[in-house]
Amino acid sequence: MPTTRLTIISVIVAVAALVLVFELLRRRRLREKYAVIWVLISLATVVLAAFPTLLRDAAHLVGIQTPSNLLFFGSVLVLFAVSLQLSREVGLLEEQSRRLAEEVGALHLRVEELEKKQQAAERGSETGRPTPGSEAQSSRRTSAQ
Amino acid sequence: MAPAADRRVALPGTGELLIVMPALNEQDSVARVVREVRAAQPDADVLVVDDGSTDATAERAAAAGAQVMRLPFNLGVGGAMRAAYRWARDRGYRQVIQVDADGQHDAAELETLLAVQAADPSIDIVIGSRFAGKGDYPVRGPRRWAMRMLSVALTSIVGTDVTDPTSGFRLVNRRALALWAEHYPEEYLGDTVEALVMAHRAGLTMRQVPVVMRVRETGRASTNPVRSAVYLLRVIVAIGLAMVRRPPRGGDS
Numbered sequence: 001m002p003t004t005r006l007t008i009i010s011v012i013v014a015v016a017a018l019v020l021v022f023e024l025l026r027r028r029r030l031r032e033k034y035a036v037i038w039v040l041i042s043l044a045t046v047v048l049a050a051f052p053t054l055l056r057d058a059a060h061l062v063g064i065q066t067p068s069n070l071l072f073f074g075s076v077l078v079l080f081a082v083s084l085q086l087s088r089e090v091g092l093l094e095e096q097s098r099r100l101a102e103e104v105g106a107l108h109l110r111v112e113e114l115e116k117k118q119q120a121a122e123r124g125s126e127t128g129r130p131t132p133g134s135e136a137q138s139s140r141r142t143s144a145q
Numbered sequence: 146m147a148p149a150a151d152r153r154v155a156l157p158g159t160g161e162l163l164i165v166m167p168a169l170n171e172q173d174s175v176a177r178v179v180r181e182v183r184a185a186q187p188d189a190d191v192l193v194v195d196d197g198s199t200d201a202t203a204e205r206a207a208a209a210g211a212q213v214m215r216l217p218f219n220l221g222v223g224g225a226m227r228a229a230y231r232w233a234r235d236r237g238y239r240q241v242i243q244v245d246a247d248g249q250h251d252a253a254e255l256e257t258l259l260a261v262q263a264a265d266p267s268i269d270i271v272i273g274s275r276f277a278g279k280g281d282y283p284v285r286g287p288r289r290w291a292m293r294m295l296s297v298a299l300t301s302i303v304g305t306d307v308t309d310p311t312s313g314f315r316l317v318n319r320r321a322l323a324l325w326a327e328h329y330p331e332e333y334l335g336d337t338v339e340a341l342v343m344a345h346r347a348g349l350t351m352r353q354v355p356v357v358m359r360v361r362e363t364g365r366a367s368t369n370p371v372r373s374a375v376y377l378l379r380v381i382v383a384i385g386l387a388m389v390r391r392p393p394r395g396g397d398s
């Protein structure tokens with residue numbers, strides 16, 4: 001039967017995909033929340049590859065003439081869901097990194113200010129009195145508070 | 146230590162007015178604009194937000210007497226402004242004015258914006274508009290239609306004339322600051338257009354005032370047909386997004 005060869009090839013590919021997913025999981029490259037979906041998808045692929053008749057029966061059940069069309073339909077649906085979810089996550093991550101960048105900018109500025117203030121204070125204690133500029137400024141600032 | 150002793154020591158601002166300039170690669174103009182603004186508003190603090198300039202923008206701004214906030218990578222005008230608004234809110238500034246660093250905005254017009262809010266403190270956002278009658282600012286072709294369209298749409302949404310929706314010359318008070326410090330759209334055009342829609346939905350009031358703007362002097366000018374067409378498309382997207390997006394929850398205004 002010519003389909004045996006095809007079955008063997010597709011099982012090999014599907015198993016390879018499953019191994020890849022497990023390997024990524026094992027190396028902690030895949031977060032738990034994505035792990036489940038990928039394990040399920042690759043398991044399903046292995047099963048379908050090993051038992052092509054399953055696909056035929058399922059297609060028959062929902063009334064699709066050509067079994068491969070059911071496969072395509074299913075894959076497109078799954079991929080759509082997965083990539084939509086990923087887009088969402090990327091947006092979230094981008095927002096978080098933007099917030100962080102903004103925080104970093106603000107913190108930088110605060111540190112610079114503190115350093116300047118400290119330098120001014122050190123200069124002040126060296127000469128025994130605050131530098132005229134910094135004293136005038138700090139009193140103006142505090143009174144404004 | 147002698148030469149350092151007379152250097153101006155910048156201390157945390159707790160002032161009334163903060164003037165913010167988002168600046169990206171504006172080394173040819175930023176120092177002059179900072180000096181003009183400081184001369185026009187001596188009591189105000191000036192903050193330049195530089196996110197990833199590859200030239201001497203930050204150094205020159207600092208040398209001209211501005212505080213410079215450097216962001217680790219480019220966030221666009223929207224990100225720069227949100228960072229600045231958060232800074233201003235945390236420091237307790239009462240008013241914040243956004244000014245372009247490219248010299249398009251006239252420092253003398255700062256007073257025009259302030260006067261509007263001084264006359265009517267219930268106005269939260271004052272927009273400096275270059276198309277509202279004062280001066281003549283040349284914009285032609287598709288870009289002009291796009292701006293017109295944007296203006297008509299925005300005016301009908303917020304219920305008050307907004308003839309220059311993309312104006313980056315704006316004054317906000319504490320109420321608007323509280324909103325924009327947390328929620329400020331970062332997308333292209335979002336920083337100007339969607340921000341106003343958001344503010345309107347949050348119950349803030351706005352008013353535009355005619356100002357004179359200069360034509361861009363240094364740096365890149367952005368006019369060619371393809372860019373203009375893309376601009377028009379993005380305008381449509383921006384309006385669409387602003388319309389369908391849910392207003393931010395928990396706006397702390």
Ligand SMILES: Nc1nc2c(ncn2[C@@H]2O[C@H](COP(=O)(O)OP(=O)(O)O)[C@@H](O)[C@H]2O)c(=O)[nH]1
Nearest residue numbers: 167168169171194195196221222225245246247
């Ligand atoms: N921080 C920051 N500033 C920017 C960025 N892009 C533009 N700007 C600044 O925003 C201001 C307005 O930009 P401009 O290109 O003149 O916009 P236009 O006046 O609407 O054409 C200028 O001061 C620019 O330097 C950016 O990505 N980050």
Ligand SMILES: [Mg+2]
Nearest residue numbers: 245247249361
């Ligand atoms: Mg400009």
